[in-house]
Amino acid sequence: MSEKIKEIGSRIHDLRESSDISAAQFGKILGISPETYSDYESGKQDIPASVLFKIAQELKVDMSLLLTGKEPHMNIYTVTRKDKGINVERHSDYSYQNLAPNFHHKKAEPFLVTVEPKLPETPVSINSHPGQEFDYVLEGTLKITIHDHEILLEAGDSIFFDSSYGHGMESLNNKVAKFLAIIF
Numbered sequence: 001m002s003e004k005i006k007e008i009g010s011r012i013h014d015l016r017e018s019s020d021i022s023a024a025q026f027g028k029i030l031g032i033s034p035e036t037y038s039d040y041e042s043g044k045q046d047i048p049a050s051v052l053f054k055i056a057q058e059l060k061v062d063m064s065l066l067l068t069g070k071e072p073h074m075n076i077y078t079v080t081r082k083d084k085g086i087n088v089e090r091h092s093d094y095s096y097q098n099l100a101p102n103f104h105h106k107k108a109e110p111f112l113v114t115v116e117p118k119l120p121e122t123p124v125s126i127n128s129h130p131g132q133e134f135d136y137v138l139e140g141t142l143k144i145t146i147h148d149h150e151i152l153l154e155a156g157d158s159i160f161f162d163s164s165y166g167h168g169m170e171s172l173n174n175k176v177a178k179f180l181a182i183i184f
Helices: 003-018 023-030 034-042 049-059 063-068
Strands: 086-091 094-098 109-115 132-139 141-146 149-154 158-162 167-171 177-183
Touching (some): 003 034, 003 049, 023 034, 049 063, 063 094, 109 167, 132 141, 132 149, 149 158
Antiparallel strands (some): 086 094, 094 109, 132 177, 141 149, 141 167
């Protein structure tokens, strides 16, 4: 695994330890097996963005601290220039770019998400995380599966949903889809 993944795991380990929570307890809180949680902390396995978000919530820290090791410091506003957000390669099916990594005490996490086309036989990866999510399609056609419902969205369409329900996204027409995701 990459050094970045190991660094993130190490930061999570240190924060969890300083919160006086055992690894087994924290895995249970997150709803994952002790083995998977151990692999996350050791850097043996990449951590999905939804799990990172939940870890940050449980440890009461900003997700940027987990990703970069730095506390956000902007209180009034923050600007993220085109292609300058923090890349969060947390899921093999999507690439995420955090669009507000430097704002302190965010009430939501905004991401630019890119979904690459895949083979038709490949199943959609389903995930869930606490809270709510707003997605606004910028480019391409996106098929969203939420709790056994399939919704097609084109550029300019949006959806708001309870993200504790299983959901997954895939691009259609063999083209990249991009959308703005805001996780609350």
